[in-house]
Amino acid sequence: MNGWRLLLTRPHDESAALASTLAESGVVSSLFPLLEIEPLSVDDTQRALIKRLDQYCAVIVVSKPAARLGLALLDQYGPQVPAQPWFSVGAATGQILIERGLRVFTPADGDDSEALLELPALREAVACPAAQVLILRGEGGRELLAERLRLQGANVDYLELYRRRLPDYPPAALARQIEAERLNGLVVSSGQGFEHLHRLAGDAWPRLARLPLFVPSPRVAELARAAGAQTVVDCRGANAAALLTALREQPVPVL
Structure with missing residues (x-):
């Protein structure tokens, strides 16, 4: 090459x-x-979401910064061993989570929301009544994941951890x-x-x-x-x- x-x-x-x-x-x-990644200040909303992490049937992490910052919050405020499945957009993000001993599912073909939504494990996780999903991401961004999951009957919350700037x-x-x-x-x-x-x-x-x-x-x-x-x-x-x-x-x- x-x-x-x-x-x-x-x-x-x-x-x-x-x-x-x-x-x-x-x-x-x-x-x-x-x-350039600029972490957001930790506020009461972020702390509250992490403290009730065990109420979510699935946690989705959309990027490597979201994984690192989310795990740092988990160390401070979350349960010691989260029981629910975690999902990542991209194998590199998934590897960060796997190294922490989490149960992680990542699309084998494609590093995007569309590929993640096709995962059978994610569909299974949100199939239960009143399913709750937490998405770890940066400030703003695409709404596709939340829109599709809500159409499947899930309640979706965002935990926004950083902003991207030029x-x-x-x-x-x-x-x-x-x-x-x-x-x-x-x-x-x-x-x-x-x-x-x-x-x-x-x-x-x-x-x-x-x-x-x-x-x-x-x-x-x-x-x-x-x-x-x-x-x-x-x-x-x-x-x-x-x-x-x-x-x-x-x-x-x-x-």
Whole structure:
């Protein structure tokens, strides 16, 4: 896979870990974090939700930051050994929970809400009368999970643990880095990450839109195409293995 020179846009620590994995396969990468995680202050609502965790028939965790911050709250205020099944959007998030000894279910195919909703274990968990589900996530975000689960008769609560913000960059910093390092591919890990990419690109977007853009799901692919991205590659997952598979199947562009 020599020849790829990718822009990685996840939060810094995640991008650094991904860059190390990619380097083992001969892929060059450059870090330009488009998301910064800002934990929310712990309030009475958060504490109350964690303290009554045993009332929920399922707990869904949508990201790695949600997993880490949620487990920290659990250590302080929650039951020692949660009994209900936990569900994660993505294998990496699931691994964080598994390492804490929780009973975790993760989609085998796809790192998105749609794949999670197809899990038989989740359907079984919410099948009981007056089922209650807790979703650990960042501030705001998609409502698809809650909407679908409510249609199945479940009551859904959110435990919002952090907000994502765009780091401060000088004007045109994104385009300058891509050009200076002769990057030939862009990687985003979420819809919000793509929105930040599009915003920061500014007047350079028509030029950057010609580069292959690697995204984690059909939903993000749709956002990118609607904004004018010309070569959108749906990796069907946000992990390194999914990206490497997509890179092997996609020809390296000639700049």
